[in-house]
């Protein structure tokens with residue numbers, strides 16, 4: 001999916017919500033455990049209920065890989081279900097990969113050839129040759145970790161070099177030599193507040209993937225105030241606050257209602273640019 005189509009979908013849906021499919025077998029409603037594939041059954045119900053209110057889904061690979069082969073099958077079935085039934089959804093593999101060039105090429109093959117995803121999250125730490133193999137696919141996206149939502153972002157990302165440049169700023173600046181706003185996005189945590197101002201000085205036109213509203217307490221208003229650009233430029237993720245809002249047989253309906261609440265807040269914010 002290209003950037004223009006993504007923005008068209010945002011305008012159409014009045015939403016820039018990404019529902020995070022962090023499907024934990026220990027947290028899904030008990031009645032699903034008797035299904036042949038409980039993780040897929042959960043995802044399917046969540047997707048059907050939330051799809052009108054979001055423009056993207058982000059399955060986090062850790063949740064699937066922790067279940068071994070079974071989890072990988074649930075992951076593949078979920079992607080296939082999305083591709084067949086909701087082709088306008090932007091699908092992100094939250095995998096946080098990156099390795100020496102030939103290994104990164106294998107990761108890219110996994111997510112862009114073997115399984116048909118739009119984007120994959122990539123850690124920039126190993127540098128150019130670890131990122132560029134993901135960028136050789138037309139219409140696919142690399143989402144580079146820049147300034148993450150967690151406490152540990154202070155350990156490296158927010159530290160400053162001798163010239164006063166912070167590490168996340170170096171990531172934003174340097175990576176523009178490898179890709180552009182048509183094939184690269186950046187992860188910026190919703191918990192980072194006013195830092196979005198500094199980020200927009202370096203990458204005014206790129207889309208940002210923003211996790212951290214909901215369970216991690218980040219503010220959607222603040223993200224929009226400092227991070228939104230004229231093409232929205234934001235895909236804001238919420239996982240636990242939506243998918244585990246209810247643990248009863250009614251879970252999917254409640255997840256849909258939670259997604260709709262976020263969508264309504266987003267529609268308000270979009271008035272500033274539309």
Ligand SMILES: O=C(O)c1cc(=O)[nH]c(=O)n1[C@@H]1O[C@H](COP(=O)(O)O)[C@@H](O)[C@H]1O
Nearest residue numbers: 060121148149189211214215216238239240
């Ligand atoms: O890459 C990510 O998506 C990510 C980066 C980041 O800085 N912080 C962050 O929370 N995430 C992911 O975003 C999701 C957040 O989930 P909730 O806190 O439940 O909404 C999880 O899948 C995290 O792994």
